[in-house]
Amino acid sequence: MNKWDERYSGSEYAYGLKPNAFLVEQATLLLPENPLRVLSLGEGEGRNATYLAGLGHQVHAVDGSAVGLAKARQLATERKVIITTQVADLTDYKLDLAYDLIVMIFCHLASPVRTHIHRQILSSLNPGGLLIYQAYSPNQLKYGTGGPDQLDMLVTLEELKQNFSPMQLLHGCIREREIKEGTFHTGLAEVTEFVARK
């Protein structure tokens, strides 16, 4: 059983049932009412995918944890929304084309995998398509309130600007946030936030 399957094996939701607050802020600001084709990478147990599906979007959720995605499907049933799920390792994952929105929320990857996925995000988005991305910053190591303990897996704003150039930057910052998401993200944290349009 991998680390994530183990983390998700209880009946509680490890990152809670509420959608990520930054995602809600950005979705409220930016998403149109017409249905978008959405990809959520590293979706986990479905809190964000079911939120977006509840707004009327067609959401495909990808994660390496079969246990997490089973809970995501259960949550979708309870919330009476439809999502599709795919268990896949992002290390060699090939993104489908033509998404209108790609979401990466706290999906921390080793830097070579991150580079691979970032390249694919850039080519997979439709013209005008959006990327909503939040990750812990390197400085988060000093906060100890969640996220990986390896510097290589933490994300700088500079990296995102470089990797997603020439997308139009809509929001980009490193900031402190009080994050309370289940039992694993708890307290003041430093995050890197990035929203861009292709």
Ligand SMILES: C[S@@+](CC[C@H](N)C(=O)[O-])C[C@H]1O[C@@H](n2cnc3c(N)ncnc32)[C@H](O)[C@@H]1O
């Ligand atoms: C901190 S959790 C965040 C889950 C979700 N995005 C959320 O905000 O609730 C990170 C997720 O990334 C997934 N993940 C990490 N590395 C992965 C990889 N190489 N391939 C696929 N999924 C991966 C894990 O299985 C886990 O569900």
